[in-house]
Amino acid sequence: MIVVTAATGHLGRLAVTALLDRGVPADRIVAAVRNPDKAADLGVEVRLADYTRPETLATAFAGAEKVLLISSNAMGERLAQHRNAVDAAKAAGVGLLVYTSVLRADTTGLGLAVEHKATEEYITASGLPHVFLRNGWYLENYTENLAPALTHGALLGSAENGLVSAAARADYAAAAAVVLTTDAPAKIYELAGDRGFTMTELAAEVSRQSGKEIAYRDLPQAEYFAALTGAGVPEQYADLLADSDVGVAKGDLHASDTVLSGLIGRPTTSLADAVSVALKN
Structure with a gap:
């Protein structure tokens, strides 16, 4: 049995679909979610699982051979939440814990990586057999937020001319499904898109695709943060975005290898394809 946590989130839904596409029977997949009502359309068993309520995790992981632990999005709180999940997985005798981390979590300067690195250390210390999927940036981080750029004719950021090797969520979900359904030869996978691109x-x-002239305006980190909060982005998330953009400028989200495409057996989603999908929606 494979348990997928946060299965109603963007990545979780895609992971469940990817497992089904790889031939895993629906009755061997469990969607572990905070709100079971939102998971009725997944077509698999649904169990209540709240990272902040350990008793729900114990029930959710019962009988699990493998668990895909999708990282919490509760910044500043997720290390404690992840520890609850790891403890529950260990108590349940889970045979493999697969954790979605961030690219080069142990060496990157990204503020985003602090809790990921600590989680990885906790998992390692637990003694659980594990795999770390160190996911790079999502293409959707850009393509799902194109409306302001299209409205104002400008894309803002602090990435300078740095390259970001982004891939689609579906690419990362496919990688998770491969690891969960095969004998993964590695314990750590540094995953990123095949080709990096700049904000320009x-x-x-x-x-090119919209027919509207869009310019990239590079801003100092503080000004970009102010622009984000001025547009209504919560301060904590705006700080993460601005810090990550500075990380792009430093190369923290660029990778020159093709580990992800090699794992999933196809090229990762291109920037052009991701933009095309976004503009049609």
Whole structure:
């Protein structure tokens, strides 16, 4: 039995679908979610699982051979939440814990990585057999938020001319499904898109496909943070975005290898394809 946590989130839903596409029977997949009502359409068994309520995790992981632990999005609180999940997995005798981390979690300067690195250390110390999927940036981090750029003719950021090797959520979900259904040869996978791009290239691609002139405006980190909060982005999330953009400038979200495409057996989703899908929605 394979348990997928946060299964009603963007990545979780795609992971369940990817497992089904790989031929895992629906009755061998459990969607572990905070709100079971939102998981009725997944077509698999649904169990209540709240990272902040250990008793729900014990029930959710009962009988699990493998668990895909999708990281919490509760910044500042997720280490404690992840520890609850790891403890529950260990108590349940889970045979493999697969954790979605961040690219080069142990060496990157990204503020986002602090809780991921600590979680990885906790998992390692637990003694559980494990795999770390160190996911790079999602293409959707850009393509799902194109409306302001299309409205104002400008894409803002603090990434300078740094390259970001982003891939689609579906690519990362497919990688998780491969690891969960095969004998993974490695304990750590550094996953990223096949080809890096700059924010200037992103703006040019959006311009080409939309027919609207979009320019990239590079801002100091503090000004970008102010622009995000001024647009209504919560301060904590705005700080993460601004810090991550500075990380892009430093190369923290760029990778030159093709581990992800090699794992999933196809090229990762291209920037052009991701922009095309976004503009049609």
